[in-house]
Amino acid sequence: MLNRLRDWLCPDLGIDLGTVNTRIAVRGLGVVLDEPTVLALERKTRRVIGRGAAIGKLARQMVGRTPDSIIAVNPVRHGVITDFELCEVMLRYFFQKASRQGGGFRPRCVVSVPSEISSVEKRAVYNSVERAGAGRIFLIDKARAASIGAGLPISEPLANMVCDIGGGTTECAILSLGESVASKSIRIAGNDMDEAIIDYLRQHYSLRIGRPTAEQLKIDIGSAAALDTELSSEVRGLDSISGIPRKAVLTSEEVREALGECLWKIVNCIKASIEQCDPELIGDLADTGLTLTGGGALLRNLDLFLREQLGIPVRLDSDPLSTVARGTSICLEHLANWQQRFQTEGAGF
């Protein structure tokens, strides 16, 4: 009875604390919050503007458009917390939005983290989530959460490979019999693709553009392999020689060239995790293939490109942006059975 009241007043939460976006799932309800991982602050006082409400979507609208007195801060970089205080403020705000929280109860939380972060970095996630209002906290590797969210049969004696390409990290893992048998994580992902487009325009067009414009170009005309009909887009920026605003037309072939280095690093990350694997399991991958998750996996023709480079089937999850959060939510439903597999304070780090 008390447990049911507790569940009603304060449901368990699954959290994907991402570099670009934070998603929260409530046990039994799925993903209920999807907000950018950003806060807008008054520069002098470092107080969140809008009476503490300029967090997430509202703050994101301000990125690159703020006057000097206001700054937009992202408290997570490459999946690692870089500003503990702000991360705690942001999470407390998101918890309140995501659940009704009452009766003095604190929600149990399953939180996804990159696989190759240090124990100090894991503790930072643990402490921030705890101070934001969580009760018991369980950490799970992002790639494992992604494989669960994508519905891969990871408990079977068969290799299943997943690659989550987010904004700040690419996480690749091969799982069999419920355990990770190989994994590799690199701090290259969607944000680095945006930076590569910024560099390309600076070098080839002497044009300076901001991060949001670069991201939009990537989404609008970016691709990893040739398109049936190539695309183009007009881009506005600042001429770095004359110092006045100017337009240029960028093609999808040019964006592909700009993204080349990032894409090869991702291919090498996937190959490195395959190389760690037993040959028997590598054989399975010819059938089970690779499942792509994370926002970066939405790049056009990435599945085609990876299929060509790796020689195995590649499929994109049906809703790659929310796969990890869905995975944490499934973990909540099986918390009693699975909790010894999660990392908890004192046990896993």
Ligand SMILES: Nc1ncnc2c1ncn2[C@@H]1O[C@H](COP(=O)(O)OP(=O)(O)OP(=O)(O)O)[C@@H](O)[C@H]1O
């Ligand atoms: N259609 C698209 N094409 C290419 N990239 C996209 C597309 N949609 C979103 N992205 C990119 O996906 C990234 C965000 O993905 P996601 O929300 O999974 O990352 P995250 O969880 O915040 O990051 P991380 O897991 O690395 O900490 C951004 O870089 C964004 O530009």
